[in-house]
Amino acid sequence: MPIPTYQALMLPLLRYLADGEQQRLRDLIDHLAQEFSLTVEERRQLLPSGQQPIFDNRVGWARTYLKKAVLLESPRRGWVQITERGRDVLAQKPERITTDFLKQFEEFRTFIAHSSTTTVTNDVMPSDNTGSPEELLEQAYETLKQNLLAELLEQVKEASAAFFERLVVELLVRMGYGGSFQEAARTIGRSGDEGIDGIIKEDRLGFDVVYVQAKRWGQTVGRPEVEKFAGALQGQRARKGVFITTSTFTEEARQYVEKIDSKIVLVDGERLAELMFEHNVGVSTVTSYPVKRIDNDFFLEE
Structure with a gap:
């Protein structure tokens, strides 16, 4: 059959x-x-x-x-x-x-x-x-x-919390942050003071840094958690931060980061998966199908 x-x-x-x-x-x-x-x-x-x-x-x-x-x-x-x-x-x-x-x-x-x-x-x-x-x-x-x-x-x-930390490091390095994996791992993935999980170089030369907080949560992340992170940035006189979670952010949390002076990027679970897909973290190409067209210039006769 x-x-x-x-x-x-x-x-x-x-x-x-x-x-x-x-x-x-x-x-x-x-x-x-x-x-x-x-x-x-x-x-x-x-x-x-x-x-x-x-x-x-x-x-x-x-x-x-x-x-x-x-x-x-x-x-x-x-x-x-x-x-x-x-x-x-x-x-x-x-x-x-x-x-x-x-x-x-x-x-x-x-x-x-x-x-x-x-x-x-x-x-x-x-x-x-x-x-x-x-x-x-x-x-x-x-x-x-x-x-x-x-x-x-x-x-x-x-995945485990330790694996999630390594995943965040791998993703940020693939995106161009932190230099090498070894360099990035030394500055991120460790619990820091005032609610900041880690610090990573914004570029390979280290002209600026980005503070990172990553939470493997099931519940929605609300404005209070984001406010704590923003306060921690101010305490470090930092200008940039990224808050990564496997869940979602409330609308109030998203509106809050648009109003403050610090630049904070919120990465929810769906966006995290998209970034992993885009930068080949945790995925691999099985096959590809090139779509070809006739090259009309090839058939031009003088």
Whole structure:
């Protein structure tokens, strides 16, 4: 039989987790392959990039979309478990779970709106498929990127405090601050006085410094925390600071930094993931698809 689409895999995947036990993604893939009676050859078929089996990729997308709809959750890295909402969905005895079915959940609608498209993985095309092939390619890229950013932030939140400190150092160095990693590590990642976590050179020659505070928080960072940081900067007669968190900032906190003399940049979890993506921290390129056009100048004849 043909390899099932990721949408055809959603309901069987959810049913397999109905007992509420935590399951490894690897075991899920093996179970679903047996359920759909896939041959060894079918399981070995690779994506055009040659980097991953097609079936594994589709199970991964099924899991991702179910997680975005909060029917599944990841209690730990590489494992999945059904949620209370997932049990409620199974109790309805749906004949099939698709992306249209998942749109009844606000979290999934938010995810779709944020990525500005529906995935073009497998045989599913965007609802507006009148765009050019290049437009569809860009839409697919944006979907993959938004999914990666969400997974990246989730990994950061699950990491230890010590790992988060190293991550911040690595990111700032990749962005051009602090000179070398060794130099930056000597001045950041250590708890400082008056609420300042570290100091890093703004440029490689050290003409100016930037004070850094990094918090691996789950709760929203409000104005009081930012005010403390601003006060610490004033106590050091500093002009620049960056406040990094894995969560979000309140609107009051953002409005506050726009009114004060010190220049403070607020980096929330989503922005942190974007910067990591942009500067290749915690991510790697699997493959690339160069888009080429005819070189008309080559065909000019004198």
